[in-house]
Amino acid sequence: MKYYNLSADQEYGPALIKLADYCDSDEVKDYKKACDYYKKAADQGYAEAQCDLGFHYKYGDGVDIDLSIAIHYYQLAAEQNDCRALCNLAVCYEEGAGVTQSSKEAFKYFKKAADLGFARGQFRVARCYSLGLGVKESFEKAIEYFELALGQDYKTEEILEKIQECKNAQRTGEKSINKLNKSSKVILRLQGVSTN
Structure with missing residues (x-):
C-alpha cells in the first residue's frame, strides 16, 4: 500500500485506480475517498476510473446522485470501448436514467x-x-x-x-x-x- 500511496502522490493513474478500488472494497467502504481517487484518474483519461466514477454518481456512493455526471463519465469510458461502461450506459438508456429512454x-x-x-x-x-x-x-x-x-x-x-x-x-x-x-x-x- 505504501508504494501505491507514493505513486498516487505523483498522480500516477494506475496507482490512483488501485487505491480507489481498495477504498471501494467491502473491507474499507470509504466511498468518498474512492471517488476522489477515481476522479483524479478519470481526469487523466483512464476509462476504468471513468466507468467506476459514473457508477458512484448513478447510485450516490461517496457523492450525491447526479445522473448527468454519471452519463458523462460512462460516455467518456464508452468512447474508449470500456465494456462495463458500454453496458452501464445501455442500462441507463433502458431505464431512462439521466437520458431519454430508448430500447434502440x-x-x-x-x-x-x-x-x-x-x-x-x-x-x-x-x-x-x-x-x-x-x-x-x-x-x-x-x-x-x-x-x-x-x-x-x-x-x-x-x-x-x-x-x-x-x-x-x-x-x-x-x-x-x-x-x-x-x-x-x-x-x-x-x-x-x-x-x-
Whole structure:
C-alpha cells in the first residue's frame, strides 16, 4: 500500500485506480475517498476510473446522485470501448436514467460490448433479441448470443433456462412466440422498462 500511496502522490493513474478500488472494497467502504481517487484518474483519461466514477454518481456512493455526471463519465469510458461502461450506459438508456429512454440506444451499446467479447453484453443482446427490445425479435440470434455468453461461464444456469425458453418458443411457433413476448413485455412494463 505504501508504494501505491507514493505513486498516487505523483498522480500516477494506475496507482490512483488501485487505491480507489481498495477504498471501494467491502473491507474499507470509504466511498468518498474512492471517488476522489477515481476522479483524479478519470481526469487523466483512464476509462476504468471513468466507468467506476459514473457508477458512484448513478447510485450516490461517496457523492450525491447526479445522473448527468454519471452519463458523462460512462460516455467518456464508452468512447474508449470500456465494456462495463458500454453496458452501464445501455442500462441507463433502458431505464431512462439521466437520458431519454430508448430500447434502440440500449441495444446499440449492449451490442457494441457484445461485439468486443464481453459476456454481460452478449447476455443482454440475447435478452433484447428474445424480447424484441430495441431490435426485431429473433430467437435464433438470442440463442446465438446466449451461447456466446455461456461459453464464458456467465450466468450459466440462467442462460441454459433462457436458451431452452427460446428453443421451446421456436418449436411451438408464432402464437407461442407472441404470447411469450407479450408476457415478457408486460413484466418489463411493470418494472418500468419501456419496450419501444
